[in-house]
Amino acid sequence: MTSPSIVWFRDDLRLADHPALRAALDRDEPVIGLYVLDDESPGIRPLGGAARWWLHHSLTSLAERLRERGSTLVLRRGPAEKVVAELARDAGAGAVFWNRRYGQPERDIDAALKTALRDDGLTAQSFAASVLFEPWTVATGSGTPYSVYTPFWRACLALPTPREPLPEPLSIPGVSKAPPSDDLESWELLPQHPDWAAGLREMWEPGEPAARRRLHEFLTEDSSSYEAARNTPSAGATSLLSPRLRWGELSPHTIWHESVQAGVGGMFLSELGWREFAWHTLFHFPDLATKNLRRDFDAFPWPTPDPEHLSAWQQGRTGFAIVDAGMRELWQTGYMHNRVRMVTASFLIKNLLIDWRIGEEWFWDTLVDADGASNSFNWQWVAGSGADAAPYFRIFNPELQAKKFDPASRYIAEWAPDHVSDSPPPQIVDLGETRKAALQAYEAVKGASRR
Template sequence: MSSPSIVWFRDDLRLADHPALLAAIDRGEPVVGLYVLDDESDGIRPLGGAARWWLHHSLTALSADLRERGSHLVLRRGPAASVVRSVVTDAGAGGVFWNRRYGGAERAIDAELKEGLRADGLEVRSFAASLLFEPWTVTTGSGTPFSVFTPFWRAARNLPAPREPLPAPAEIPGMPSPPTGDDLADWELLPTKPDWAGGLRERWEPGEAAARARLRTFLDDDLGSYDAARDEPSAGATSLLSPRLRWGELSPHTVWHAGVETGGGAGAGATSASRFLSELGWREFAWHTLFHFPDLATKNWRKGFDAFPWPPLRPEHLTAWERGETGIPLVDAGMRELWHTGYMHNRVRMVTASFLTKNLLIDWRLGEQWFWDTLVDADGASNAFNWQWVAGSGADASPYFRIFNPERQAEKFDPRGVYIGQWAPDSAAREPIVDLAATRREALAAYEHVKRAR
């Protein structure tokens, strides 16, 4: 009698470079894929609307890929620990395999589940697959976490190089009668009333095959100009791989080695490749920080920033920012791009975040929550980490007095107004909701409270 292996997919919705999947196949028993939609476990943050849209389509693609190779994806909804145990019972499973995750609540769930299943006699194994370096392996000389990116990345690069990506299995032995699961449509991940996802459908094609095609297109066509044009939102020089990495349709090992191979040698191509790979390093640093500070989305990393005197919220200002109706063209263009496509160019993300926290003096947590709901690439680490970086409250934070002037940023990075013309052609005719110079002075005055609290 067989004792099937369960592969618990999480933010690794792919078949290539999937150590847990390959280990399950090597066990020599039928393999069942499982995805759990967990909105109920303590500390688990429910997905935002744009993320739910992406998840629906990525699960559709993963399910088809598994069926093509002989296996099956079971969908269940509920608290992950109890759901996994239920599927183990239904399948008569003898092993459970997963790739590790690094949020505090997620790690607690996984550790308790691993201990309990092993006590029941199951083989349970977890693997490193979502980061180039495990967060606990990159430490200062005294063994503490890093708080600044440059020495963090230097130390990481001094570790053994990231392993080569693993191949996708050609065949996956499945169960003749796998456990029953939910119908994906019943999860209602897609918006219907209203259907606001038209722009997402125009911009994106989720799934592993599309992710690998995008990686190849970027490396072949855009990597050479990445360093020179990456800050220009209309240049099309960015990789657009962030949602692919967020959902694990590509592993960072796959992206890393493809970038190293393509950018080898000297000249502009090598410089661009190095710059691009350092962005993978920034992603690693965000997860490193979350691992050691699990409350990154709700609490200031810099405790002294707790003294910052956020004024009473003006809801009309927050709404104007969310809708791209501030009268500040670059800000409005970015916020409208975000609403329409579920994405925003990274340079513009910094500008819009700075405007919210330092010109409107609105708590960074409200901006982080909006991005969490509207970005297809919002993950547990990078979203909060980058908001705290801009706000001045986080690790390696941009100095508080560095306040992005959106007018100067537009002059420098969108000098012909192509990006603004595409997304917010009417914004210049609007009266700005605040005076940039005056609000900059107010922000710096407010920061004096933080300095005095040190």
């Protein structure tokens, strides 16, 4: 009698370089793929709208690829610890494998499930797959987590080279009768009333095959201009791999080794390092999305948000060209150029004096690449309250940023053409006055740090 293996897919919606899948295949038993939509477990953050759109299409792709190779993807909804254990029992599974997650609620679920499965006599094992360096393997000389990027990344690079990626299996044996599965459509991940995803469909094709094509395209065609033009939003010089990493359609090990083999390193690989730093920080500080990493920032006197200012920022109606262009690009495509992300975030925090957590929540809902670490980590970096943060008094002037990084207004013309017309929209605040107000408010933080 067979005892199938369950591979619990999470943020690793791929077949190549999937250690949990490889472990299941090594058992030489049928394999059942499983994805659990968990909006119920304590501490689990429900996905934003753009992320739900991506998940629907990436799961569709994964299910098709598993089916082509002989296996199946079972979809279940509910508290993951309960759902996985129930499927293991009902399917007569002998083992459950998964790749690790690093947020505290996810780690708690995984630890409890591993104990429960082993108590029931099953093999339960987790693997390193989503980061290059496990967070507990990188520490300062005194054993504390790093708070500054450069020494953190230097310490990472002093460790053994990240392992080679595992090959994609050509066949995956399935069970003779697949367990019952939810209909993906019943999860209602796609927007309906209204359907706001036309721009996402135009720009993106979720799934592992498209991810691999984009990596190849970037390494062979676009990477030569990356370092020189990556800060120019109209240049098309960025890799556009961030949602692929967020959903695990590509592993960081695959990107690392294929980049090195293609002769692409330097700044591009350091961006992988910045992602590692975000996960390292979240692992050690689980409340990154809600609490200031620098606790002296708890003294910052955030005023009650002006609802009209917040709405203008969300809708790209601030009157500042590069801010409006970025926010409209975000709404239409689920993506925003990284330089513009910094400018729009700085404007919300330091010109509108709106708490960074409110901006973080908006990006969480509208970005296809928002993950549990990088989104909050980067918002705290801009706010000045996080790891290796830009000082609060470093305020990105949106007009100067536009002149420096979009001097011909190509990006602005694409996303906010009303700003290059004869009558551009009015600006909702005065940059000079709001800068002074922000610096004055910052004095409360300076006072707290001295106490």
